[in-house]
Amino acid sequence: MGKKKDSLELYFHIPFCIKKCDYCDFLSGPATRVGQEAYIYALLREMKAVSAIEKRTVDTVFIGGGTPSVPECGIMEKLLQGIGKNFQLAADAEVTIEANPGTLTPEKLALYRRYGINRISIGLQSPENQELRALGRIHNYQQFLESYHMAREAGFSNINIDLMFAIPGQSYEGWIQNLRTVAKLGPEHISAYSLIIEEGTPFSARKLDLPDEDTEYRMYEDVAAVLGKYGYYQYEISNYAKKDRNCRHNEGYWQRKDYLGLGLGAASLVGRERFTNTSDMSEYLENSGNLEKIRTDRETLTREDEMGEFMFLGLRMTKGVSKKDFQEYFGTSIEKIYGEVLEKYKKQGLLLEEDGRICLSRAGIHVSNAVMADFLL
Ligand code: SF4
Numbered sequence: 001m002g003k004k005k006d007s008l009e010l011y012f013h014i015p016f017c018i019k020k021c022d023y024c025d026f027l028s029g030p031a032t033r034v035g036q037e038a039y040i041y042a043l044l045r046e047m048k049a050v051s052a053i054e055k056r057t058v059d060t061v062f063i064g065g066g067t068p069s070v071p072e073c074g075i076m077e078k079l080l081q082g083i084g085k086n087f088q089l090a091a092d093a094e095v096t097i098e099a100n101p102g103t104l105t106p107e108k109l110a111l112y113r114r115y116g117i118n119r120i121s122i123g124l125q126s127p128e129n130q131e132l133r134a135l136g137r138i139h140n141y142q143q144f145l146e147s148y149h150m151a152r153e154a155g156f157s158n159i160n161i162d163l164m165f166a167i168p169g170q171s172y173e174g175w176i177q178n179l180r181t182v183a184k185l186g187p188e189h190i191s192a193y194s195l196i197i198e199e200g201t202p203f204s205a206r207k208l209d210l211p212d213e214d215t216e217y218r219m220y221e222d223v224a225a226v227l228g229k230y231g232y233y234q235y236e237i238s239n240y241a242k243k244d245r246n247c248r249h250n251e252g253y254w255q256r257k258d259y260l261g262l263g264l265g266a267a268s269l270v271g272r273e274r275f276t277n278t279s280d281m282s283e284y285l286e287n288s289g290n291l292e293k294i295r296t297d298r299e300t301l302t303r304e305d306e307m308g309e310f311m312f313l314g315l316r317m318t319k320g321v322s323k324k325d326f327q328e329y330f331g332t333s334i335e336k337i338y339g340e341v342l343e344k345y346k347k348q349g350l351l352l353e354e355d356g357r358i359c360l361s362r363a364g365i366h367v368s369n370a371v372m373a374d375f376l377l
Pocket residue numbers: 016017019020021024025026028065066067100123
Protein backbone atom coordinates (compact mmCIF):
# COMPACT_ATOMS: atom_id res chain seq x y z
CA MET A 1 0.00 0.00 0.00
CA GLY A 2 1.31 3.42 -0.78
CA LYS A 3 0.65 6.70 -2.47
CA LYS A 4 2.50 8.83 -4.96
CA LYS A 5 5.28 10.64 -3.17
CA ASP A 6 7.36 11.84 -6.06
CA SER A 7 5.76 15.26 -6.37
CA LEU A 8 5.19 18.07 -3.93
CA GLU A 9 2.86 21.06 -3.74
CA LEU A 10 3.56 24.20 -1.73
CA TYR A 11 1.10 26.62 -0.16
CA PHE A 12 2.10 29.97 1.33
CA HIS A 13 -0.39 31.77 3.57
CA ILE A 14 -0.44 35.57 3.48
CA PRO A 15 -2.84 36.58 6.25
CA PHE A 16 -3.32 40.25 5.34
CA CYS A 17 -6.45 42.01 4.11
CA ILE A 18 -7.27 45.69 3.82
CA LYS A 19 -10.38 45.11 5.92
CA LYS A 20 -12.29 42.03 7.04
CA CYS A 21 -15.30 41.10 4.88
CA ASP A 22 -18.49 40.62 6.89
CA TYR A 23 -18.80 36.87 6.16
CA CYS A 24 -15.15 35.86 6.46
CA ASP A 25 -13.75 33.55 9.11
CA PHE A 26 -10.37 32.94 7.41
CA LEU A 27 -7.14 33.57 9.23
CA SER A 28 -6.67 37.11 7.93
CA GLY A 29 -6.84 40.75 8.90
CA PRO A 30 -5.31 44.21 8.43
CA ALA A 31 -1.61 44.67 9.22
CA THR A 32 0.88 47.54 9.19
CA ARG A 33 3.84 47.57 6.83
CA VAL A 34 6.11 46.68 9.75
CA GLY A 35 3.83 43.79 10.66
CA GLN A 36 3.85 42.54 7.08
CA GLU A 37 7.62 42.70 6.86
CA ALA A 38 8.06 40.83 10.14
CA TYR A 39 5.75 38.12 8.85
CA ILE A 40 7.55 37.72 5.53
CA TYR A 41 10.87 37.40 7.37
CA ALA A 42 9.33 34.72 9.57
CA LEU A 43 8.07 32.95 6.46
CA LEU A 44 11.60 33.07 5.02
CA ARG A 45 12.92 31.40 8.17
CA GLU A 46 10.32 28.66 7.83
CA MET A 47 11.20 28.21 4.14
CA LYS A 48 14.86 27.77 5.01
CA ALA A 49 14.07 25.18 7.67
CA VAL A 50 11.72 23.31 5.34
CA SER A 51 14.11 23.33 2.38
CA ALA A 52 16.88 21.85 4.54
CA ILE A 53 14.86 18.63 4.75
CA GLU A 54 12.57 18.72 1.70
CA LYS A 55 14.34 18.28 -1.61
CA ARG A 56 11.57 17.20 -3.95
CA THR A 57 10.71 19.08 -7.10
CA VAL A 58 7.68 21.30 -6.66
CA ASP A 59 4.82 20.88 -9.14
CA THR A 60 2.50 23.61 -7.95
CA VAL A 61 2.74 26.67 -5.72
CA PHE A 62 -0.25 28.52 -4.34
CA ILE A 63 0.16 31.87 -2.60
CA GLY A 64 -3.14 32.34 -0.82
CA GLY A 65 -4.69 34.28 1.98
CA GLY A 66 -5.94 36.62 3.11
CA THR A 67 -5.02 38.86 0.24
CA PRO A 68 -1.49 38.22 -1.08
CA SER A 69 -1.84 41.26 -3.35
CA VAL A 70 -1.88 43.58 -0.30
CA PRO A 71 1.89 43.71 0.46
CA GLU A 72 3.86 46.25 -1.57
CA CYS A 73 6.38 45.09 -4.18
CA GLY A 74 9.42 45.45 -1.91
CA ILE A 75 7.93 43.09 0.66
CA MET A 76 6.52 40.60 -1.82
CA GLU A 77 9.78 40.43 -3.75
CA LYS A 78 11.53 39.07 -0.66
CA LEU A 79 8.99 36.26 -0.45
CA LEU A 80 9.25 35.44 -4.16
CA GLN A 81 13.04 35.46 -4.03
CA GLY A 82 12.85 33.13 -1.03
CA ILE A 83 10.70 30.65 -2.92
CA GLY A 84 13.13 30.62 -5.85
CA LYS A 85 16.13 30.25 -3.59
CA ASN A 86 14.80 27.50 -1.36
CA PHE A 87 12.82 25.29 -3.69
CA GLN A 88 13.31 23.57 -7.02
CA LEU A 89 10.25 24.27 -9.15
CA ALA A 90 9.36 22.00 -12.08
CA ALA A 91 9.80 23.64 -15.48
CA ASP A 92 6.03 23.52 -16.01
CA ALA A 93 5.06 24.34 -12.43
CA GLU A 94 1.69 26.00 -11.91
CA VAL A 95 2.27 29.05 -9.69
CA THR A 96 -0.86 30.83 -8.50
CA ILE A 97 -1.38 34.00 -6.50
CA GLU A 98 -4.68 35.14 -5.03
CA ALA A 99 -5.55 38.79 -5.43
CA ASN A 100 -8.38 41.15 -4.67
CA PRO A 101 -9.59 44.03 -6.82
CA GLY A 102 -8.50 47.37 -5.49
CA THR A 103 -5.09 46.07 -4.38
CA LEU A 104 -3.43 45.25 -7.73
CA THR A 105 -1.15 47.63 -9.63
CA PRO A 106 0.79 47.19 -12.90
CA GLU A 107 4.01 47.14 -10.84
CA LYS A 108 2.80 44.32 -8.61
CA LEU A 109 1.59 42.30 -11.60
CA ALA A 110 4.90 42.79 -13.42
CA LEU A 111 6.73 41.61 -10.29
CA TYR A 112 4.58 38.46 -10.08
CA ARG A 113 5.26 37.68 -13.73
CA ARG A 114 8.98 38.30 -13.33
CA TYR A 115 9.13 35.70 -10.56
CA GLY A 116 7.29 33.05 -12.53
CA ILE A 117 3.74 33.41 -11.26
CA ASN A 118 1.61 32.16 -14.14
CA ARG A 119 -1.89 32.01 -12.68
CA ILE A 120 -3.90 34.60 -10.80
CA SER A 121 -7.09 34.04 -8.86
CA ILE A 122 -9.16 37.18 -8.40
CA GLY A 123 -11.82 37.41 -5.69
CA LEU A 124 -14.72 39.19 -7.33
CA GLN A 125 -17.69 37.43 -5.65
CA SER A 126 -20.26 39.50 -7.57
CA PRO A 127 -20.40 41.97 -10.47
CA GLU A 128 -23.31 43.74 -8.68
CA ASN A 129 -22.13 46.63 -6.54
CA GLN A 130 -25.10 46.30 -4.22
CA GLU A 131 -24.16 42.68 -3.50
CA LEU A 132 -20.52 43.62 -2.97
CA ARG A 133 -21.64 46.19 -0.40
CA ALA A 134 -23.88 43.60 1.28
CA LEU A 135 -20.84 41.31 1.65
CA GLY A 136 -18.68 44.10 3.07
CA ARG A 137 -16.17 43.85 0.21
CA ILE A 138 -13.70 46.72 -0.27
CA HIS A 139 -14.12 47.02 -4.04
CA ASN A 140 -16.73 47.67 -6.72
CA TYR A 141 -17.16 45.96 -10.09
CA GLN A 142 -15.35 48.73 -11.98
CA GLN A 143 -12.25 48.18 -9.84
CA PHE A 144 -12.45 44.46 -10.55
CA LEU A 145 -12.60 45.13 -14.31
CA GLU A 146 -9.54 47.37 -14.06
CA SER A 147 -7.66 44.64 -12.15
CA TYR A 148 -8.75 41.94 -14.59
CA HIS A 149 -7.63 43.87 -17.67
CA MET A 150 -4.41 44.92 -15.94
CA ALA A 151 -3.68 41.23 -15.28
CA ARG A 152 -4.28 40.38 -18.93
CA GLU A 153 -2.01 43.24 -20.03
CA ALA A 154 0.69 42.00 -17.65
CA GLY A 155 0.61 38.69 -19.52
CA PHE A 156 -1.58 36.50 -17.32
CA SER A 157 -3.19 33.94 -19.60
CA ASN A 158 -4.58 31.79 -16.79
CA ILE A 159 -7.05 33.66 -14.61
CA ASN A 160 -9.60 32.40 -12.10
CA ILE A 161 -12.53 34.46 -10.87
CA ASP A 162 -14.23 33.62 -7.57
CA LEU A 163 -17.98 34.11 -7.48
CA MET A 164 -20.47 33.70 -4.69
CA PHE A 165 -24.15 32.85 -4.72
CA ALA A 166 -26.95 32.90 -2.14
CA ILE A 167 -25.85 36.42 -1.19
CA PRO A 168 -28.37 38.39 0.93
CA GLY A 169 -30.95 39.97 -1.36
CA GLN A 170 -29.85 37.96 -4.43
CA SER A 171 -32.48 36.43 -6.72
CA TYR A 172 -32.10 33.33 -8.90
CA GLU A 173 -32.23 35.49 -12.04
CA GLY A 174 -29.67 37.90 -10.57
CA TRP A 175 -27.25 35.03 -9.93
CA ILE A 176 -27.62 33.61 -13.42
CA GLN A 177 -26.99 37.07 -14.83
CA ASN A 178 -23.84 37.36 -12.68
CA LEU A 179 -22.56 34.08 -14.14
CA ARG A 180 -23.19 35.28 -17.68
CA THR A 181 -21.54 38.64 -17.08
CA VAL A 182 -18.37 36.98 -15.81
CA ALA A 183 -18.33 34.14 -18.35
CA LYS A 184 -18.47 36.73 -21.14
CA LEU A 185 -15.16 38.12 -19.92
CA GLY A 186 -13.66 34.70 -20.69
CA PRO A 187 -11.48 33.87 -17.67
CA GLU A 188 -9.94 30.40 -17.92
CA HIS A 189 -11.48 29.26 -14.64
CA ILE A 190 -14.46 30.16 -12.45
CA SER A 191 -15.02 29.06 -8.86
CA ALA A 192 -18.61 29.40 -7.69
CA TYR A 193 -19.32 28.94 -3.99
CA SER A 194 -22.44 29.50 -1.94
CA LEU A 195 -22.24 31.91 0.95
CA ILE A 196 -21.82 30.02 4.22
CA ILE A 197 -22.70 31.85 7.40
CA GLU A 198 -19.83 31.13 9.76
CA GLU A 199 -20.10 31.50 13.50
CA GLY A 200 -18.43 34.53 14.99
CA THR A 201 -18.63 36.63 11.81
CA PRO A 202 -20.71 39.86 11.61
CA PHE A 203 -23.09 37.95 9.30
CA SER A 204 -23.85 35.38 11.99
CA ALA A 205 -25.16 38.15 14.26
CA ARG A 206 -27.38 39.76 11.60
CA LYS A 207 -30.81 38.96 10.30
CA LEU A 208 -30.08 38.35 6.61
CA ASP A 209 -32.45 38.22 3.68
CA LEU A 210 -31.09 34.94 2.27
CA PRO A 211 -32.56 33.01 -0.68
CA ASP A 212 -34.71 30.06 0.44
CA GLU A 213 -33.49 26.48 0.14
CA ASP A 214 -35.25 25.76 -3.16
CA THR A 215 -33.81 28.87 -4.77
CA GLU A 216 -30.33 28.03 -3.50
CA TYR A 217 -30.72 24.49 -4.92
CA ARG A 218 -31.60 25.89 -8.36
CA MET A 219 -28.83 28.48 -8.14
CA TYR A 220 -26.28 25.70 -7.73
CA GLU A 221 -27.91 23.23 -10.09
CA ASP A 222 -27.89 25.57 -13.07
CA VAL A 223 -24.28 26.81 -12.83
CA ALA A 224 -22.88 23.94 -14.87
CA ALA A 225 -25.43 24.41 -17.68
CA VAL A 226 -25.04 28.20 -17.85
CA LEU A 227 -21.23 28.09 -17.82
CA GLY A 228 -21.28 25.12 -20.18
CA LYS A 229 -22.66 27.43 -22.86
CA TYR A 230 -19.49 29.53 -22.56
CA GLY A 231 -17.11 26.58 -22.84
CA TYR A 232 -16.57 25.77 -19.17
CA TYR A 233 -16.93 22.28 -17.77
CA GLN A 234 -17.45 21.37 -14.16
CA TYR A 235 -14.59 19.31 -12.77
CA GLU A 236 -15.30 19.66 -9.07
CA ILE A 237 -18.26 20.47 -6.82
CA SER A 238 -17.59 24.23 -7.02
CA ASN A 239 -15.08 24.58 -9.86
CA TYR A 240 -15.46 25.13 -13.61
CA ALA A 241 -12.70 25.44 -16.18
CA LYS A 242 -12.01 25.79 -19.87
CA LYS A 243 -10.22 22.88 -21.49
CA ASP A 244 -6.98 21.92 -19.69
CA ARG A 245 -7.33 24.80 -17.24
CA ASN A 246 -8.24 22.89 -14.08
CA CYS A 247 -6.42 24.20 -11.03
CA ARG A 248 -3.68 21.61 -10.67
CA HIS A 249 -2.89 22.70 -7.13
CA ASN A 250 -6.40 22.03 -5.86
CA GLU A 251 -6.61 18.79 -7.82
CA GLY A 252 -3.51 17.74 -5.90
CA TYR A 253 -5.41 18.20 -2.60
CA TRP A 254 -8.30 16.09 -3.79
CA GLN A 255 -5.94 13.42 -5.06
CA ARG A 256 -4.07 13.42 -1.75
CA LYS A 257 -0.72 14.40 -3.21
CA ASP A 258 1.82 15.58 -0.67
CA TYR A 259 1.60 19.26 0.13
CA LEU A 260 3.38 21.52 2.54
CA GLY A 261 1.66 24.62 3.86
CA LEU A 262 3.95 27.38 5.06
CA GLY A 263 2.84 30.36 7.10
CA LEU A 264 0.30 31.06 9.79
CA GLY A 265 -2.26 28.27 10.25
CA ALA A 266 -1.24 26.49 7.03
CA ALA A 267 -2.05 22.77 6.77
CA SER A 268 0.18 20.00 5.37
CA LEU A 269 -0.02 16.40 4.27
CA VAL A 270 3.27 14.55 3.98
CA GLY A 271 3.04 10.82 3.48
CA ARG A 272 0.64 9.70 6.18
CA GLU A 273 1.24 12.73 8.39
CA ARG A 274 -1.14 15.63 8.65
CA PHE A 275 -0.23 18.72 10.64
CA THR A 276 -1.15 22.40 10.85
CA ASN A 277 1.01 25.38 11.68
CA THR A 278 0.12 27.41 14.74
CA SER A 279 -2.53 30.10 14.20
CA ASP A 280 -1.02 32.27 16.91
CA MET A 281 0.83 35.12 15.19
CA SER A 282 3.30 35.89 17.96
CA GLU A 283 4.12 32.21 18.37
CA TYR A 284 4.67 31.92 14.61
CA LEU A 285 6.86 35.03 14.42
CA GLU A 286 9.01 33.81 17.26
CA ASN A 287 9.43 30.18 16.27
CA SER A 288 8.92 29.89 12.50
CA GLY A 289 12.50 28.67 11.96
CA ASN A 290 11.91 25.76 14.32
CA LEU A 291 9.42 23.47 12.62
CA GLU A 292 8.90 21.27 15.67
CA LYS A 293 7.61 24.26 17.59
CA ILE A 294 5.15 25.64 15.04
CA ARG A 295 3.64 22.41 13.71
CA THR A 296 0.58 21.43 15.72
CA ASP A 297 -2.28 18.92 15.52
CA ARG A 298 0.05 16.23 14.24
CA GLU A 299 -1.81 13.16 13.18
CA THR A 300 -0.55 9.93 11.63
CA LEU A 301 -3.28 8.58 9.42
CA THR A 302 -4.28 4.96 9.77
CA ARG A 303 -4.99 2.87 6.70
CA GLU A 304 -8.71 3.40 7.37
CA ASP A 305 -8.22 7.18 7.60
CA GLU A 306 -6.42 7.13 4.27
CA MET A 307 -9.15 5.10 2.63
CA GLY A 308 -11.80 7.47 3.96
CA GLU A 309 -9.86 10.47 2.67
CA PHE A 310 -9.30 8.84 -0.69
CA MET A 311 -13.07 8.53 -1.12
CA PHE A 312 -14.13 11.74 0.64
CA LEU A 313 -11.74 13.94 -1.32
CA GLY A 314 -11.81 12.00 -4.58
CA LEU A 315 -15.59 12.18 -4.87
CA ARG A 316 -15.39 16.00 -4.88
CA MET A 317 -14.13 15.71 -8.46
CA THR A 318 -16.71 15.06 -11.17
CA LYS A 319 -14.49 12.29 -12.56
CA GLY A 320 -14.69 10.65 -9.13
CA VAL A 321 -12.31 7.95 -7.94
CA SER A 322 -10.59 5.21 -9.90
CA LYS A 323 -11.15 1.66 -8.71
CA LYS A 324 -7.75 0.72 -10.10
CA ASP A 325 -6.01 3.50 -8.13
CA PHE A 326 -7.73 2.34 -4.96
CA GLN A 327 -6.52 -1.21 -5.59
CA GLU A 328 -2.99 0.00 -6.27
CA TYR A 329 -2.79 2.26 -3.20
CA PHE A 330 -4.39 -0.05 -0.71
CA GLY A 331 -3.77 -3.52 -2.11
CA THR A 332 -7.44 -4.43 -1.85
CA SER A 333 -10.52 -3.78 -3.93
CA ILE A 334 -12.84 -0.85 -3.34
CA GLU A 335 -15.78 -3.28 -3.25
CA LYS A 336 -14.25 -5.30 -0.45
CA ILE A 337 -14.05 -2.22 1.77
CA TYR A 338 -17.05 -0.20 0.61
CA GLY A 339 -19.29 -2.75 -1.15
CA GLU A 340 -22.39 -2.04 0.93
CA VAL A 341 -22.14 1.74 0.87
CA LEU A 342 -21.51 1.72 -2.88
CA GLU A 343 -24.52 -0.51 -3.51
CA LYS A 344 -26.78 1.62 -1.31
CA TYR A 345 -25.95 4.88 -3.08
CA LYS A 346 -25.96 3.36 -6.55
CA LYS A 347 -29.48 2.07 -5.88
CA GLN A 348 -30.53 5.53 -4.68
CA GLY A 349 -29.08 7.04 -7.83
CA LEU A 350 -26.57 9.17 -5.91
CA LEU A 351 -23.45 7.37 -7.17
CA LEU A 352 -22.61 6.22 -10.68
CA GLU A 353 -20.03 3.78 -11.98
CA GLU A 354 -18.50 4.19 -15.41
CA ASP A 355 -15.26 3.01 -17.01
CA GLY A 356 -13.83 1.79 -13.73
CA ARG A 357 -14.55 5.05 -11.92
CA ILE A 358 -17.09 5.91 -9.25
CA CYS A 359 -18.53 9.39 -9.09
CA LEU A 360 -21.42 11.39 -7.68
CA SER A 361 -24.51 11.79 -9.87
CA ARG A 362 -26.13 15.24 -10.21
CA ALA A 363 -28.54 14.27 -7.42
CA GLY A 364 -25.57 12.99 -5.42
CA ILE A 365 -23.69 16.28 -5.70
CA HIS A 366 -26.52 18.07 -3.87
CA VAL A 367 -26.18 15.76 -0.87
CA SER A 368 -22.45 15.24 -1.32
CA ASN A 369 -21.52 15.87 2.31
CA ALA A 370 -23.82 13.13 3.57
CA VAL A 371 -22.71 10.65 0.88
CA MET A 372 -19.01 11.35 1.32
CA ALA A 373 -19.25 11.15 5.12
CA ASP A 374 -20.50 7.58 4.76
CA PHE A 375 -17.08 6.57 3.42
CA LEU A 376 -15.25 7.55 6.58
CA LEU A 377 -14.40 4.29 8.33
S1 SF4 B 1 -10.67 39.43 1.22
FE1 SF4 B 1 -10.97 37.22 1.48
S2 SF4 B 1 -9.66 36.63 3.21
FE2 SF4 B 1 -9.84 38.87 3.22
S3 SF4 B 1 -11.48 39.28 4.66
FE3 SF4 B 1 -12.41 39.20 2.61
S4 SF4 B 1 -13.03 37.06 2.31
FE4 SF4 B 1 -11.63 37.13 4.07
